[in-house]
Amino acid sequence: MTSFISLKKAFSISFFLLFAIHSFSQNAKVDSEMQDLVKKANAVGVAVAVVKDGQLIYAHSYGLKDQEKNIPLKNDDIFRIASISKSFSATAIMQLIEAKKMSLTDDFSKLVGFKVRNPKYPETIITLKMVLSHTSSINDSQGYFNLDVINPDKGKNWQKCYNDYEPGKGYMYCNLNFNMVGTVIEKTSGERFDSYIKNHILNPLGLYGGYWVDALDSNRFVTLYEYNNELKKLTPSPSAYVARTEEIKNYIMGYSTPLFSPTGGMKISATDLAKYMTMHMNYGKYNGQRIISKKHSKLMQTKVSEEESYGLALRADSTFVPGKMLKGHTGSAYGLFSSMFFDPKEKFGIVVITNGCDPKYTGGKNDIRKLSSTLLYNALIK
Template identity: 25%
Template sequence: MYPLILILFLFMSFNVLANKVNTYDELTEALETIRVKNDIPSMSVAIITSGEVTYIKGFGFLDEEKTKPTDSKSLYRIASVSKLFTAQAIMQLAEKKKIDLNDQVGRYLPSFAQSGITIKQLLTHSSGINDKVKPVNFEKMRTVSSYLGIVKQSLQIDVESKNFEYSDANYNILGALISAVSGESYEQYVQKNILMPANMDKSGYFNGKNSYIFETKPTYKGKLIDKSKQRPYDPSFNPSEGLISNVHDLSQWLKLTLTDEPLILKKQTYKEMLQPQVKTSWGEIYMGLGWQVYKSADGQIARHPGSIRGYKSLVLTYPDSKNALILLTNSSNTPRWEIAKSITQALKESAKW
């Protein structure tokens, strides 16, 4: 039984409890219908209500034979949701006065000494850097240093006019900065300072040897994407898209984030990350520090979607009410926003959101 149902059993009458159970049964049925309709082999969902996990479930199967059910601990490439962890790592260093967000990146990474780019511009995708440099296969063992060198060579920036342009390179550079300032690899820093405090025991970054390899295989319209066309796993891109995780671990981390838990950041820092900084090209959505933020009829929303070939993910939060949902799938054709709408409608109807 889900924790929410246990709480309801203790505090509500049988009739009210039955109505709540039906609501969640209906939500499960609706999500499974969407999964089947869109040929999504594996899908995992977690819902947080008032800062507590109230629903968590896997849908579909990990194998073509349909013998291994997906569950809440099934691993996915979470794609750009990884950027939220890089942003929190940067904010930790800022809290410790090891960096200032207005510092120029060249102060820590000499190869960018003449760029005039600041840390905050990287965080808000307003540095002027685009994604000309693409990931390469893990087997090529491209170093972070060589990646940065290629990015630097590709720079064509008008320092006086830096508009919003979403770019993985911004966060890959931030990852290198985290390493330079902390004295340890980006992966080690995030593991020690975010993943471990959040009890994300099964999450991490694949290094060719360890167990952090996604269990869900990348697909499009139900068919496995050929290996030659899959998104390369490049350690240089770990800060922007490399985290491998599941909804169980992510929900533990998101609970801490929503409730301003000092294990990761100070309360004021969490709030600072949600302040609009730069207007995006996506309507009335602004970049906060890592988060994409905007206003709705339900109050402030902070989100971050993730998408690489064969995977789509979404973290959608309502900071004022401490409600949130997490969605991970192994399909490029996942209708993330339809799924999010189904979840929010069901919860509103049940008066839980």
């Protein structure tokens, strides 16, 4: 009997060692292939994170955080992730809807505090759902870092913020939509936008990040690099982390919200973004914490625009991993390219962020995000 138990124990140890050796070999192969990809893309740095069966199984950083100082990129370094930030704003809206403080069919004018109407269709109400799904007929032609541009009482050219088609009957991706959504979050919750996201999404999930530059450790900021076509080189983009300290001193609740850029200003690591992604993959729940209901999580992932497969700050895409229809979002600003895509049925997801690369595109998609996602899927999930 003792011999049998010893034999069983020895077998278990051997199996564990074989599994560990296989995993190490597999990860070493992934690291080598990713390093080759980073080099071919002329990327400064790339951070990735992979979730499988609802668990984070791989997180790694390649290249540099700061090219001038030759500082290596680490997993806990944080990036301004650009438009993936929109999903944090939409998640906050779902929470406020669940708290019975608003509904998706509400007139957006009443929520934001000034008239939001397409002058070509003055009788058509622009709803909260239209704004969240980019079907509002609003555009970014007059800019989006100040609400005066669309406020009829303050903007000289506010009419130009609207397209020719009727609200609800067309799609145009628009950053102004979500900077206004951030304002609605403030007006409805009574909390400053950055604080609301931190208190109701980041902290409950145990994530480090946020929209307010001064509240974060600047030593963890990853320098972003934009590719200069004329110079054929990558140059730093310091404006990605401008604190706007003086402007925030004179902050007007429910109007100055674009200073935090709800549309693109979240700063977070690839690893923590993957944990946030897992919450959406699990339909609103992560690590025992329910952030939004299953119903509203599914609603965010349900397409409103047939042409663009865009829901409420999340969209469907089958190009990042060929043959797999995934849900998520991309981001690009200041030279950064980011992607967060997941499969809520098969319970896997992939985050890829580069702080700068030679921006080559294939089929309208940035190569390094797409190629990295496919490589990681084939190596670690498939």
